[in-house]
Amino acid sequence: MRATRVIRGREFVVALEHGEDFFDALEKFCAENGVRSGYLNFIGGFRRARLVGTCGPMPNPEVPLWDEVEVQTLEVLGAGTLAWDTDRDRLAPHIHVTAGLKESSADGRTSHLLGAEVQFVTEMFVTEVAEPALTRPRLANLYDVPMLTFDKLD
Numbered sequence: 001m002r003a004t005r006v007i008r009g010r011e012f013v014v015a016l017e018h019g020e021d022f023f024d025a026l027e028k029f030c031a032e033n034g035v036r037s038g039y040l041n042f043i044g045g046f047r048r049a050r051l052v053g054t055c056g057p058m059p060n061p062e063v064p065l066w067d068e069v070e071v072q073t074l075e076v077l078g079a080g081t082l083a084w085d086t087d088r089d090r091l092a093p094h095i096h097v098t099a100g101l102k103e104s105s106a107d108g109r110t111s112h113l114l115g116a117e118v119q120f121v122t123e124m125f126v127t128e129v130a131e132p133a134l135t136r137p138r139l140a141n142l143y144d145v146p147m148l149t150f151d152k153l154d
Helices: 022-033
Strands: 007-017 038-052 068-085 090-101 107-131
Touching: 007 022, 022 090, 022 107, 038 090, 068 107
Parallel strands: none
Antiparallel strands: 007 107, 038 068, 038 107, 068 090, 090 107
């Protein structure tokens, strides 16, 4: 286990609007406000979303799954972390959602969010981590999974 205390920075409320691409809007918000590290939580609706998942058997459950499924017309509750990808010099969010599919008696899905289009509104709270800097390098020895890293504060 790795752990450190953090020093919180600014806190924001963000309303993503009908038709916006979730990740494009998040990246634009972070760029405009200089947010490179932090955490977030949100509620809202998605017209469609792409989640990590498969409809078939997994050949090896110990290896990361990179397949995706698309679901439509859902209510979501999500949370994640924001870190900086130093190799690609860009934001590297890690976000998971729990979603109820409206057309399927609110049948649920929970997974890693790969992409989404907002339906009506998505309300998000973002808390910046001022220190330490959070980064997300890919670990070659762990199937290139982007791993959250940070320096330990005293």
